Amino acid sequence: MTEPTAADGPSIDSRIEELIDNFSFLDDWEDRFRYLIDLGRKLEPMDEALKTEETKVRGCTSQVWIVDEVRPGSGSPGPGSGAPTLHFIADSDAHIVKGLIAVLMEIYDGRTPQEILAVDIKGAIGKLGFEQHLSPNRANGLFSMVERIRALAAQEAATGA
Secondary structure (H helix, E strand, O other), X not given: OOOOOOOOOOOHHHHHHHHHHHHHOOOOHHHHHHHHHHHHHOOOOOXXXXXXXXXXXXXXXXXXXXXXXXXXXXXXXXXXXXXXXXXXXXXXXXXXXXXXXXXXXXXXXXXXXXXXXXXXXXXXXXXXXXXXXXOXXXXXXXXXXXXXXXXXXXXXXXXXX
């Protein structure tokens, strides 16, 4: 089976492996949470006008908003060439949650809807160790964010993105 790739970037699997490697360099979960918070600080700011009830993620204890934008594909040769890609803007009022958003953006941003839907995100989250180290509420919120991203990708796939 070939791994999902976008014509203009690293494969999703290589993105996940790089995240796993980055987290594994850190000795303990206190350091990993600091790294997660640092990732969240590097997110592009989200315009306040995009923070609406429609873009709010349900099932998160913290306030979380995710919006997508469809961009035309690159047209370069290779798998998925020319296919439109999804780009996400997201934000939260909680530092660790912003870091979780940054991890999800690293995995999903710039991918086609089909690539997004093909990701084994539960496997990736398990390899990153998040399930064992996040509170139940935060873990539920993480999966709510994943479901929102997947729903946006499914909607775009159905409309021909």
